[in-house]
Amino acid sequence: MGERMDPSVITDLMARALENRDILSIAAGFTDNSILPKQLVREAVLALTEADAPNGILQYGLNQGKLGLREEIRQWLEGFPGERGGCIGTDQLIVSNGSQQSLYLAMQTLCDPGDIVLVERPSYFVFLEMLKGLGIEAVGMPSLPDGRIDLEGTAGLFDDLKYSGKWNRVKALYLIGYFANPSSRCVPEADKVELAKLMDEKDLFVPVLEDAAYRDLYFKEPYPARSIFSLEAYDPLPKLFLGTFTKPFATGMKVGYGVCSDAHWLEKMLSTKGHHDFGTSHFSQGIIEYVLKQGLYESYLQHQRKHYSEKADMMDEALEATGIRDLGWAWDKPEGGLLMWLRGPEHIDTRIGQPFCETCIDRGVLYVPGDLSFTGNEPDNCVRLSYGALESDRLVEASRRFGEVAKTFS
């Protein structure tokens, strides 16, 4: 069968949550219902459905995505400080059902079963599940204790792959550049550049994917690293940069995008997209285009950034208050995104089915076990927590519950 089935981890966790109605989930990466842009969407739809507005907004659109929206996205991306002007063309953009679909199309068109994709440690676990489904092997590049990519270790990994005969099965490299899922870390520009140099040195000429799903959700300043599209070191490589409006704007509208530097690869993705669904909802694209064009996205983001920054503080303070940092738990307060990544003492085992996890469920709090974000040889003492969805009181209570369990086990 074309796709191998794996029980979805998310589905499993959600089922557990539903068994206990009092349970508080800081597991799923949902956004906050209370600030979803209902009024902005209403305003956009009212404008798009005025009596004399063209009905075409409800017609099929282009498989590649609405041209007006692609132009808005192009301008948006070029507006980040330091990005090279003119480095992105609307013809390089594909609009998809979330950036997830662009990721899927990328993997479908680049890889056959048995191929290898290089990922960070940790990496986005839904992506890792997708790779499993497609029969693709994820191989983690080593990381330093502070979470950055271990470039020396990665050089060693490249050599190992060469000597073990797996080198020509490596088909892509996947980076999460900004406020990563799950670690909330960003990749410093210097590290991106060094990685490209290492690839060049080792003759690893494969496409690089940079996932920037949370880039717009910085709290104070845009993270000062240019995207791989603007870095000369990446000029020789095929590139796909991925962004989305699901996290920073209207989650449930499922509009994301990819920017692809390689015309042949993009053509293959578009052909496959044509087979999937021949185009993402033209109506939803029209709504997002309107919001961008009217300058409403930026002002909405300012509100979002403040909101999530405050929620990150709340979770951080609630965790600190339990005193678990003194017991060996470590985490950085995020500077953007929706997620917090905690590492417990070595003996802690956060995996599903283990006593730590069961106790959390019993005490009414749900998290994402960290081992899911690794690809073998995983540390079992990490967790991903999200401050995205819960309202203040419940967020603080969930963090407290988690901290109390962590204290008991530490």
Added chain:
Amino acid sequence: MGERMDPSVITDLMARALENRDILSIAAGFTDNSILPKQLVREAVLALTEADAPNGILQYGLNQGKLGLREEIRQWLEGFPGERGGCIGTDQLIVSNGSQQSLYLAMQTLCDPGDIVLVERPSYFVFLEMLKGLGIEAVGMPSLPDGRIDLEGTAGLFDDLKYSGKWNRVKALYLIGYFANPSSRCVPEADKVELAKLMDEKDLFVPVLEDAAYRDLYFKEPYPARSIFSLEAYDPLPKLFLGTFTKPFATGMKVGYGVCSDAHWLEKMLSTKGHHDFGTSHFSQGIIEYVLKQGLYESYLQHQRKHYSEKADMMDEALEATGIRDLGWAWDKPEGGLLMWLRGPEHIDTRIGQPFCETCIDRGVLYVPGDLSFTGNEPDNCVRLSYGALESDRLVEASRRFGEVAKTFS
């Protein structure tokens, strides 16, 4: 590479159309902009975004689809005359990006490259392209001169597949039950039953897909054949029934669905859907749910049916007026859907690049060549015309242009 690339026929035709601004397209299966449900969508969005309406409509939804919408679809399907009550459960329904995505998921989960899917002659050419992309072979079941499935010939085909060693590569059978794309024909209930009996007789135990994208768009009466979900003859077989709101309602919102009788197969499709995009736009689903729940869909359909019935008449009359029927062209006036299927005299060659096609483009009319809807050994003298998109004057003019070219070549 996972998906093989083929130049998309549609893209190609569209590009040709754009070269000539005066060209009238009766090729693409678009709906009519003038009656797309702008006001209904506006009404639904106003209700869904009222100040005190829950913001959750803009949040992620379930991967399988919004439960409320699935319940509405279930009731809608069971409302067709003769359908067995209780034969469809909401847990059997998957909501997808058009029914196209359900088709894709079905093929991804059932077939490996090299496998075979049985189709009608003619069949939906976008589906045939999708199969090619996935490396799956489509094998056409013979048809009778009147367009019905040739059951005797199909029995022979089954035997041929057995003797040639291809039998165990057959993984599914794809039927278009109602106002088919491209032929506008329906499959009589007796033929459906006989086909199931033949499958039983020949020990062909493979999933059956019934595509009903145009079922709601009948002109006078629902076509009096129950779906494969209600026919006892299909009880032993895994089944997927496919429907959509793109053709009969809001085209650009891209909401369709599948109903799957086999829990294991559905689970695999859901898992793969989770990898594609983890759920179709929750917002678009909310809009369609509202329209169904308020009973607005049925009244809107009555308007649509009248509209398209009149447009079918216009095209039919404009073609008749050119006198090409006397020159050997044959067609049936459709009783639903958006399409007309014409068969020319034997010597006519409607393929892309042939003089007939080039002349049509020169004279400013675009059609879909019939050979694209066949799977080898194709007749080259057929065309698919659509009366969906163009407004009356242009529709009549396009039909006249086509007829004039047909006359010249006949």
